[in-house]
Amino acid sequence: MMPQEQYTHHRSTMPGSEGPQVYKVGIYGWRKRCLYFFVLLLMILILVNLAMTIWILKVMNFTIDGMGNLRITEKGLKLEGDSEFLQPLYAKEIQSRPGNALYFKSARNVTVNILNDQTKVLTQLITGPKAVEAYGKKFEVKTVSGKLLFSADDNEVVVGAERLRVLGAEGTVFPKSIETPNVRAEPFKELRLESPTRSLVMEAPKGVEINAEAGNMEATCRTELRLESKDGEVRGERSSKSYSSSRPTLPLTG
Numbered sequence: 001m002m003p004q005e006q007y008t009h010h011r012s013t014m015p016g017s018e019g020p021q022v023y024k025v026g027i028y029g030w031r032k033r034c035l036y037f038f039v040l041l042l043m044i045l046i047l048v049n050l051a052m053t054i055w056i057l058k059v060m061n062f063t064i065d066g067m068g069n070l071r072i073t074e075k076g077l078k079l080e081g082d083s084e085f086l087q088p089l090y091a092k093e094i095q096s097r098p099g100n101a102l103y104f105k106s107a108r109n110v111t112v113n114i115l116n117d118q119t120k121v122l123t124q125l126i127t128g129p130k131a132v133e134a135y136g137k138k139f140e141v142k143t144v145s146g147k148l149l150f151s152a153d154d155n156e157v158v159v160g161a162e163r164l165r166v167l168g169a170e171g172t173v174f175p176k177s178i179e180t181p182n183v184r185a186e187p188f189k190e191l192r193l194e195s196p197t198r199s200l201v202m203e204a205p206k207g208v209e210i211n212a213e214a215g216n217m218e219a220t221c222r223t224e225l226r227l228e229s230k231d232g233e234v235r236g237e238r239s240s241k242s243y244s245s246s247r248p249t250l251p252l253t254g
Contacts, residue, residue, distance in 0.1 A: 190215075 027035060061068045071078040076093075096102035104110045109128035113121050123136040141150040148160035166172045171192070185191035193200060202208050210217060219225055227234045 056062075066072045066078075069080040069083070071080070080097075094102070109126055111127075112125040114123040116122055121135075124134070126133040126135075138151065138153040140148065140152075142148055148158065150160065151158040165186075183191065183193070193202075
């Protein structure tokens with residue numbers, strides 16, 4: 001029972017009073033029962049909330065170092081195991097543990113954007129199910145030592161390797177001119193220079209040398225085969241026999 005507060009009021013000024021009157025102050029009846037009910041309900045909610053908090057901490061594996069596979073270290077965040085990001089990820093550096101590979105998986109594509117201070121895309125790399133696309137001012141491929149192997153920009157494409165091999169059965173098609181110091185086939189393979197619909201021109205400031213060390217050399221045309229030397233001679237040699245001409249133009253017909 002709730003203690004009852006009582007106080008006595010003396011009416012000394014009124015004559016003929018019957019004595020002191022007692023007034024009861026407190027909560028009684030249905031109000032008291034409602035108050036007890038709400039207090040009990042509040043205690044139950046507090047216990048349920050505390051139990052849910054403890055359960056979440058246990059399920060999510062909250063510790064002093066981090067949460068679950070996510071650990072907070074001095075250098076940043078350390079994430080172990082597979083992770084799934086539903087929103088964009090912004091990071092200065094992403095690296096795997098020493099000795100382990102770093103994998104990026106996506107159901108559609110993986111896009112890497114490099115932005116400037118105004119959030120404008122400067123370089124973009126898109127790896128999709130059909131193609132790998134790279135957008136930028138220049139594209140370079142280098143070795144571990146820093147030697148340039150391949151470079152491409154708006155002006156030119158540079159191949160820095162010592163040898164460029166074309167393994168296609170149909171060879172290589174150049175819609176325009178090509179500049180190279182040496183065109184050579186693989187050992188025991190044929191070298192064919194062909195222009196199906198237009199002319200084939202070979203030019204050099206110091207001379208053009210055609211050499212077949214272990215086979216034959218053939219030149220075939222439909223109408224006319226012309227060998228021209230503007231300032232010198234056109235000479236063809238075979239064993240000890242030789243033929244030379246001082247004429248600037250030597251037409252050969254079959």
